[in-house]
Structure formats: structure tokens, C-alpha cells
Amino acid sequence: MVSDCHTFAEDSKEKPVQTFPRPSEERLYVERRAIDASCPECGGADIRAYRVLSEGGWWDAEKCQDCLASLSRVPAPALGSYVPLGTTVPAVSALASERR
Amino acid sequence: MFGVDVGGTFTDVVAIRDGRVEVTKVPSSRVDPAGSVVEGARRLGVAGSPVFNHASTMGLNAVLERRLPKIAFLTTEGFRDILDRGTIHRPLDAQTDPAWRRTFGDAARPLVPRYLRRGIRERKTARGETLFPLDETQARHELEILRRTNVEGVAICLINAYVDPEHELRLRELVHEVLPGVEVSISSQTSPLAREYERASTTVIDVIMKLLFDDYAKQLDRELGELGFAGQLNFADCAANLLPWEEALERPFRILFAGPAAGTVSSGHLGQVIGRRNILCADVGGTSTDVSIIVDGKPFVQNTFEIEHDLIINALSTEVSSVGAGGGSLVTVSASGGIAVGPGSAGAEPGPACYGRGGTQPTVTDAVLLMGVLDPHGFAGGEFELDAGAAEAAFLALDTPVPFEERIRTTYRLAVAHMAEEILNVAVRHGVDIRDFSLMAYGAAGGMLLPAALELLPLREVVVPPNPGLFSAIGLLSTDQVYYESESAYVVFGPDSVEEIAAVYERMEASLRARLGEAAAGLPVRRSFDGRLVGQSWEIPFVQLPDGPITADSLAGVIAAFHDAYEARNGNRFDAFPVEGVTYRVEIVVPAEKVDYRPAPETAPFPAAPEGTLTLRHVAAEPIQAEWFSREALTTGATVTGPAVIRERLSTTYIPPGQQAVVGRVGEIIITGGAQ
Numbered sequence: 001m002v003s004d005c006h007t008f009a010e011d012s013k014e015k016p017v018q019t020f021p022r023p024s025e026e027r028l029y030v031e032r033r034a035i036d037a038s039c040p041e042c043g044g045a046d047i048r049a050y051r052v053l054s055e056g057g058w059w060d061a062e063k064c065q066d067c068l069a070s071l072s073r074v075p076a077p078a079l080g081s082y083v084p085l086g087t088t089v090p091a092v093s094a095l096a097s098e099r100r
Numbered sequence: 101m102f103g104v105d106v107g108g109t110f111t112d113v114v115a116i117r118d119g120r121v122e123v124t125k126v127p128s129s130r131v132d133p134a135g136s137v138v139e140g141a142r143r144l145g146v147a148g149s150p151v152f153n154h155a156s157t158m159g160l161n162a163v164l165e166r167r168l169p170k171i172a173f174l175t176t177e178g179f180r181d182i183l184d185r186g187t188i189h190r191p192l193d194a195q196t197d198p199a200w201r202r203t204f205g206d207a208a209r210p211l212v213p214r215y216l217r218r219g220i221r222e223r224k225t226a227r228g229e230t231l232f233p234l235d236e237t238q239a240r241h242e243l244e245i246l247r248r249t250n251v252e253g254v255a256i257c258l259i260n261a262y263v264d265p266e267h268e269l270r271l272r273e274l275v276h277e278v279l280p281g282v283e284v285s286i287s288s289q290t291s292p293l294a295r296e297y298e299r300a301s302t303t304v305i306d307v308i309m310k311l312l313f314d315d316y317a318k319q320l321d322r323e324l325g326e327l328g329f330a331g332q333l334n335f336a337d338c339a340a341n342l343l344p345w346e347e348a349l350e351r352p353f354r355i356l357f358a359g360p361a362a363g364t365v366s367s368g369h370l371g372q373v374i375g376r377r378n379i380l381c382a383d384v385g386g387t388s389t390d391v392s393i394i395v396d397g398k399p400f401v402q403n404t405f406e407i408e409h410d411l412i413i414n415a416l417s418t419e420v421s422s423v424g425a426g427g428g429s430l431v432t433v434s435a436s437g438g439i440a441v442g443p444g445s446a447g448a449e450p451g452p453a454c455y456g457r458g459g460t461q462p463t464v465t466d467a468v469l470l471m472g473v474l475d476p477h478g479f480a481g482g483e484f485e486l487d488a489g490a491a492e493a494a495f496l497a498l499d500t501p502v503p504f505e506e507r508i509r510t511t512y513r514l515a516v517a518h519m520a521e522e523i524l525n526v527a528v529r530h531g532v533d534i535r536d537f538s539l540m541a542y543g544a545a546g547g548m549l550l551p552a553a554l555e556l557l558p559l560r561e562v563v564v565p566p567n568p569g570l571f572s573a574i575g576l577l578s579t580d581q582v583y584y585e586s587e588s589a590y591v592v593f594g595p596d597s598v599e600e601i602a603a604v605y606e607r608m609e610a611s612l613r614a615r616l617g618e619a620a621a622g623l624p625v626r627r628s629f630d631g632r633l634v635g636q637s638w639e640i641p642f643v644q645l646p647d648g649p650i651t652a653d654s655l656a657g658v659i660a661a662f663h664d665a666y667e668a669r670n671g672n673r674f675d676a677f678p679v680e681g682v683t684y685r686v687e688i689v690v691p692a693e694k695v696d697y698r699p700a701p702e703t704a705p706f707p708a709a710p711e712g713t714l715t716l717r718h719v720a721a722e723p724i725q726a727e728w729f730s731r732e733a734l735t736t737g738a739t740v741t742g743p744a745v746i747r748e749r750l751s752t753t754y755i756p757p758g759q760q761a762v763v764g765r766v767g768e769i770i771i772t773g774g775a776q
Contacts, residue, residue: 041215042248055184056207067245068215 037071039064051076101693102149103576104137105359106156109447113140114573115149116695121567121574123750133158134319138327147328150693153576154320154345155336155358159309163356163407166209169311171253172246173212173304174239174271175296177219179259182297183212183304186410203408211304216251218242220258220271228264239271243278253307254279257287257300262588265289283310290351291414293683294588298404302353302414305407309352317345334692338417339401340365340575341582342692347615354415357405359572361418364392364399366575367540370565372397373697374764376538380523380559382550383572384543386428387445389519391526392420393537400530403630403641403683416584421526425518427545428452431462431511433500439507441514453494454486462498466491467511468548472716472726473745473754480544480750508718516549520556531671538563542571547746547753551771554759564769569750574695581690583620585612586683592634593659593679595652601681602650608686616688623688630683631662633674639682640665699765703737708763716743724757731769738763742773 032048039047044066052061058076063069077083105112106128115122126140137154146152162168173183184206194200201207206214220242221235246254254275261268265288275284285307287299321333335348340361348355360383367381371394379394393400405417424443428451434440441464446452450459454466454476468474469491476486495507502510527534539562541550547564554562565571585608591597605627613620624647630639643662646654659679667673710727717723729740731748739762740746742755746769755761759773 041250042245044248054207055205056201064215067249069213069249070215 032065035062035071037062039067039069039071041069042067047071051080053080101577101695102141102144102146102152103362103573104140104152104154105362105573105576106133106137106154106158107359109449111136111140112570112573113137113144114570114577115144115146116574116577119696119698121570123567123570123573134316134323137320138323141324141329142327146324149329150331151334151577152324152329152331153334153336153342153579155340155362155576156355157357157359158316159312159352159356160407162312163211163305163308166211168211168308169252170216170250171212171255171304171307171311172216172218172249172251173300174218174220174242174254174256174258174275175300176223176259177221179296180214180217180219181206182257182300183217184210184214185297186301187297187412189410191409202410204411211301211308212255216246216249218246222258222267222271224258224260224264224267226260226263228260230266234267234270236270236274239274240278243274247279251279251282253283253285253311255285255287255300255304255307257296257303259296261286261288262292262294262299265292283307283314285310290353292587293414294590298412298414301412305356305413306351306353309356310349313352313355314349317349321345334581336362336576336579337582338405338413338415339399339582340418340579341416342576342579343581343583347583353413356407356413356415357417360390360392360420361399362575362579363390363542363572364394364418364420364575365579366565366571367392367542368394368397368399369575369578369694370563370697370766370768371538371540373699373766374563374768376563378532378537379540379563380527380534380537381540382519382523382542382546384519384541384546384549385426386545387426387447388422388424388443389426389522389543390420390422391519391522392418393526393530393532395530395532401642403639421522423518423522425464425515425522426543427463427465427468427548429464429515431464431467431495431498431507433498437500437502439498439500439502439510439514441511442518452491454488454491455484456487456490459490460494460497462491462494462507462511464511464515464549465545466494467508467515467718468754470495470508471512471718472714473548474752475747478747478749505718512549512552512718516552517556519550520553523553524557534559536560540565542568544569544751547751547769549754551742551754551759552756554771554773555756560772562771563764564753564771566767567750568753577693577695579694580692582687583612583616583690584685584687585609586685588683589681591681593631593655593662593681595655598650598652598655601655601684604684605645605650605686608684612686612688616690619690620688623690626687626689628685628687629658629681630685631679631681633666633677634680635677636680640669641683642685697766700736702765703735705737705739705762708734708738708740710744714745719743719757734763734767734769736763736765736767 030050032050035047037047044064046065049062058080060076062072101116103114111126111128124143126136221238223231268286268288287303290306291302333345334342335355336358337354338357363383371379377397381392383390400419405413428446429442430444432440450457452463452465453459627645628642630641632639643665663673726743728745742759743757744755746753761771
């Protein structure tokens with residue numbers, strides 16, 4: 001996923017506090033990973049995998065970029081790309097499990 | 101005359117010749133659905149019949165089970181998810197359930213997958229002005245994508261197209277150009293009414309029905325012709341009105357749900373003959389009981405119809421409520437250890453345990469067999485024997501502390517109570533006094549179960565019609581051809597709007613008469629509208645307009661008629677509020693040949709002669725003796741006192757203790773007693 005950030009630099013005329021460079025992209029896009037397959041609906045060859053937000057929450061989908069048919073669609077984590085810190089640190093998540 | 105009711109399991113074919121009813125049942129075929137109908141017609145000899153009236157659940161079942169052709173949906177850019185969102189209404193029991201999803205939504209089973217719903221760059225305003233012209237280049241690009249996906253049909257519903265269809269008409273031309281041979285329905289012709297969601301869902305169903313029925317109807321017409329049939333092939337619509345098959349296929353969404361309405365029409369027709377104008381109709385089938393109402397001789401018709409929750413079709417339809425209680429309803433043990441009946445059903449296969457086809461769970465039919473009401477040797481015209489041992493074993497196998505006798509008695513009483521509750525609900529919803537109403541009990545199990553409802557409801561009487569098991573199919577021979585046009589325009593009624601309203605009706609009447617040609621000559625046009633008080637969102641449907649030209653005076657009468665209709669529905673009136681018309685309708689009724697009930701002369705009541713006696717068990721604390729009668733032998737004026745059983749080839753009527761039955765002038769059984 002391509003990251004972006006807002007620095008407030010133009011608003012405050014102060015020196016940015018971030019340590020990474022200002023992004024050059026105008027807009028934020030989800031990265032669409034190319035898949036080696038062809039579309040069973042329209043025969044298109046441009047198939048990409050990416051996460052979409054639709055009815056029912058987040059989905060990891062593989063979609064034809066010509067007709068937008070989904071070749072595969074499986075539920076993704078409920079919070080999308082956000083992963084709570086507690087679930088990534090083994091000691092913390094083990095502690096949370098014990099308390100439950 | 102032929103009436104054919106194509107169900108999911110069986111196709112019922114009824115022929116009436118010289119007042120005599122002949123019937124055959126053919127297994128319905130998914131592979132060759134027309135073949136079953138033709139086979140039934142061949143068995144009964146269709147040559148020489150003037151009409152062949154047809155109702156089918158094929159389209160409805162295909163939609164419910166999503167066995168659908170591949171279709172696309174084109175709408176104004178930015179609106180392609182209108183099919184997914186519906187009207188946003190949630191059912192009452194899902195108000196607080198965050199996991200609830202629409203059955204036809206993208207996360208469930210959409211009618212059109214999202215990638216086949218494409219936005220077209222264009223926009224008409226609500227006044228019909230062009231805000232953005234149709235972008236033909238972009239439209240062609242979208243159609244090229246659809247061409248590669250091999251869609252079989254295209255539904256087009258552009259925003260505000262009901263006001264000005266220009267863009268839809270042009271888009272249809274483009275579809276024909278890019279996708280030759282593909283079926284197309286456009287909303288401005290299918291259902292030119294306000295509210296884009298209902299218009300869109302109706303248009304989608306329309307193109308699906310075209311694809312399902314086009315070849316079917318042509319095959320039917322051709323093969324019936326080969327059998328010597330030269331009469332009129334009609335399809336019944338959702339209000340059981342008849343349409344010649346070519347007319348029906350112009351806008352086939354109207355024939356989606358024809359079966360249940362036919363029973364209501366049949367009740368109305370018989371009611372007219374026997375002098376009953378207020379009728380509650382109950383069709384007791386294997387899985388459910390369908391309840392409808394006739395007030396003052398008229399079935400309650402609504403202007404929309406819901407296939408699933410919030411999946412709405414703009415079709416005139418008879419209001420039918422269902423409850424999951426019928427002859428095949430399963431008997432189970434509740435969480436507290438008691439007996440529960442329905443809503444699950446044993447269906448046709450394996451059927452009740454007593455059918456001996458592998459069913460092991462007890463059903464209502466098993467209970468009635470063990471009570472001694474059903475004849476194990478003469479069931480369904482003697483087609484198969486009922487196995488009382490299997491029924492008993494099924495009841496004994498229930499894991500409950502309830503004694504065996506009580507299991508059977510409770511099953512019977514609960515089934516009747518479920519049906520009575522739904523009948524009462526329908527009456528209450530319509531604000532009628534149930535004491536003024538007769539209950540028409542039909543379906544093969546109607547006469548067997550519903551007379552007992554008299555012990556729970558203060559109905560005037562229960563009427564079991566002749567041939568109750570075929571009564572719905574006979575309804576297809578009890579109705580007229582009805583043609584209608586409708587159109588939407590938001591107009592506040594008053595002296596300034598007379599010309600505009602008159603123009604709408606004149607336009608629709610001219611279009612309808614042009615469609616019908618000579619067939620409409622000399623027939624009156626009935627006009628009605630759906631209107632509301634200014635500021636409201638929901639309309640009062642079917643407010644009638646008087647005959648003659650629309651003038652300021654007659655419009656004042658129409659406004660008064662609206663307030664009367666409003667008061668009849670809502671219990672209050674607001675004469676000071678202006679009235680706004682939304683949907684306008686014209687209708688021409690072409691009389692069709694109907695089943696002819698020939699009333700016998702009035703006869704003084706006399707006791708009927710029984711065929712024998714039988715023992716009824718589980719009805720009271722001890723077994724009781726009852727007489728049984730053959731319906732074929734009962735003539736006008738014959739009286740029967742309960743407990744008694746009246747048997748006929750395809751049905752059984754059970755008259756509980758304390759009730760009396762008398763045979764009416766056309767062979768109907770009128771049962772009184774109980775709670776009146």
C-alpha cells in the first residue's frame with residue numbers, strides 16, 4: 001500500500017517534523033497486485049488483487065480490470081488495514097487472552 | 101375450458117365440460133416445463149376448448165432460487181447500487197441486528213452481479229429537462245464490455261425516465277446495435293412510475309421473465325395447436341386477471357406470481373353465485389396456508405408486490421398473507437418439551453410419515469389420519485395407501501413427556517390455531533368485523549382443518565366449495581381479461597390542474613385502445629389514481645374517478661372521493677389539506693368465458709344418509725362414533741351434524757362435534773356452529 005502523510009508545513013510555515021519525504025503522488029491508491037489469470041466472464045487478461053470495502057465490510061478481491069468481475073472475494077479483517085498493536089505483540093496478546 | 105396451475109412439484113390441469121370437472125396431475129419438469137403442460141392438455145383432450153388459461157410459479161421459483169439468466173443493468177452514472185440498497189427498510193426483527201443483510205444485496209444473492217450493473221453518463225431532471233446529454237461514446241464503451249461478458253438480457257432504468265424516456269429509447273437502440281439479439285426492457289415502458297428503486301427492480305424482473313417465458317410461451321402455443329387447440333391461450337397476472345399470451349409477454353413481470361391470486365378470484369366468483377360478498381379466503385396447502393380477503397365482492401388489490409423483503413415489483417396484485425401451517429407441517433418438540441407445529445414442512449418428498457416414502461417426522465396429516473378422519477385406502481383418489489403404523493411410530497419417536505394421545509390432539513389444535521391466528525390478523529389489518537365474514541376453506545386440506553376454526557373465531561360460517569383441492573385452478577376459469585396502463589406525474593389537484601390531469605388520462609386511454617383495437621370497442625374505461633395529501637410519502641391507491649370528461653366540478657368530486665378513501669384506510673380525514681396525484685391508471689375489462697355454476701332449486705333441509713360409521717380417536721377423552729358421508733351423494737339441502745366426515749375423491753371435510761353442515765345450491769358445504 002502506498003503511504004501518504006500530511007505535514008501541516010504549508011499551513012504553519014514551519015519545518016516539517018516528519019523524517020520521511022513528502023509523497024509525490026497526488027492521490028492515495030490501494031496497490032493492485034497483478035495476478036496471472038484470465039477473466040472467465042469477459043476473457044480479459046488484466047487481473048489484479050486488492051482490498052475493497054463493500055456491503056458486509058472489507059474483502060480481499062481478485063478482479064478483472066476490464067469488466068470488474070470478481071474472480072475471488074474473501075472476507076478481510078474487519079478493521080481493514082488497521083491492525084491493533086495488541087494483536088501484533090505476542091506477550092500483550094497472550095496476556096489479553098489470559099484475562100479473557 | 102382449460103385451467104392450468106404449474107407448481108414447483110406438480111402441474112394441475114383442470115378441464116370443465118358441460119359443468120363437469122376433469123383433472124389430471126403431471127409432474128412439473130424443470131428441463132421441459134412446457135412439456136408437462138402439454139402432456140396434461142393431451143390427457144384431457146384440449147381440442148375444441150375455447151380458452152386455455154395458464155398460471156405458473158416457474159418465474160417466481162427461478163427468482164427465489166436465483167436460477168436466473170445472465171443479465172445486465174444500465175442506469176444513470178452514480179446510481180448503479182440502487183438495486184442493492186432497496187428502499188433501506190429493515191424488517192422489524194432486524195432493526196438492531198448489525199449482521200442483517202438484504203437477501204438480494206451484494207453480500208447475499210444479487211439479481212444482477214455488481215460488475216454487470218454499469219453507469220451511463222446522462223441525466224434528466226424531475227421535470228424532464230436534459231441536465232447532461234446522453235454520452236453515447238461512454239455508453240458504447242460500457243456495452244462493449246457487456247458484449248464480451250455474453251449477457252442474455254439488459255434492463256435499463258435511467259433516473260427520471262418516467263417523465264421523459266428520450267435517453268432510455270436511444271440507449272435501447274444502442275443496445276440493439278452493439279448487442280444484437282439480446283432482450284431489452286426499459287423502465288419507461290415496463291413501469292413508467294415514480295421512485296427509481298421500484299422501477300428498476302420491476303424492469304430487471306421484466307427482462308428475466310422475458311428470457312424465461314418467451315420460448316416457453318411460443319412452444320406452448322405451437323404444441324397446443326398441434327393437439328388441435330384453436331382457442332385463446334391466456335396467462336394470469338398477479339391479480340389473476342387474464343392476458344392473451346402475446347400481450348403478457350410485452351410486460352411479463354405481471355405474470356410472476358399468479359397462482360395464489362387465482363384462489364381469491366375463485367372465492368369471489370363462487371361468493372357471487374351463492375350470495376356472499378364478504379369472504380376470508382384460506383388456501384390450505386402442504387406447506388402453508390395463504391389467506392386473502394374479499395370485501396363487498398372485491399378482492400383487496402395492491403399496487404406493488406414484494407417477492408422477498410424489500411424486493412418490490414410494481415405489479416397490481418392480490419394481497420395474500422401466508423402462515424407456515426399446512427397438511428405437511430412438521431411436528432417437533434419445543435425447547436420446553438411441548439409440541440410445536442410448523443413452519444417446517446415435509447414437502448412432497450418425502451412427505452408425511454404415513455406416505456411411506458421415507459419420512460420419519462410426524463406431520464399434521466399423520467395426526468388427522470390417526471384421529472380417523474382420513475381414509476387410509478382412499479387418499480388422493482386412492483392413488484396410494486396411507487400407513488397408519490408409520491404415522492404412529494413417528495409420533496411415538498418424539499422426545500417429549502407429553503402423552504401420546506395429547507401429542508396428536510395438540511398437533512391438530514395447534515395447526516388450526518395457527519391458521520385461525522393468520523385469518524384473524526388479516527381481518528384486523530383490514531379493520532373488518534369477522535362476524536360479517538364467511539371463511540372459504542379450500543386446498544386439499546382446507547375442509548379437513550378449517551371448520552374447527554369456528555371454535556376459535558366468531559366467523560359467520562365456513563364454506564367448503566365444490567372441488568376444494570382444485571379450487572385455485574378453477575379460479576383461472578373465473579376471471580376476465582384485464583388490460584391497463586399507468587403513468588406517474590406529481591400534480592396537486594385543483595382547478596388549475598384539470599387540463600393536465602385530463603391530458604394524462606386521455607393519453608393513456610388512447611394508448612390502451614390503440615393496443616386493444618377492435619377488442620376494446622364499446623367497452624368502458626375505468627379510471628383510478630393513487631394519491632396522497634401534499635407532503636406525504638405514501639399513497640392511497642385505487643381512488644376511482646367517475647366516467648365522463650374531467651372538469652373542475654368532477655375533480656372536486658374526485659378530491660372528496662380521495663378523502664373518503666383516506667378515511668376508510670386510516671380512520672381519519674383532513675379535508676383542508678390539498679391532494680396530490682402520483683400514479684394514474686386506466687383499465688379495460690374484456691369479459692372472458694367463465695366456469696358456470698348452475699344453482700339447483702332451493703330445497704328444504706333434510707338429513708343426509710350416511711355411508712357408514714367410523715371411530716374418531718384423540719378428539720375427546722374417549723373415542724367417539726361419527727357418521728361418514730360421500731360428497732358425491734350429498735344433494736342440495738342435505739344436512740349433516742358433527743361429528744361427521746364427508747369424503748370425496750381428492751379431499752376430506754371434517755365437521756367437529758357441535759357443528760352443523762348443509763349442502764348449498766351449487767354443492768358447497770356451509771358449516772355453522774362453534775363460537776358464533
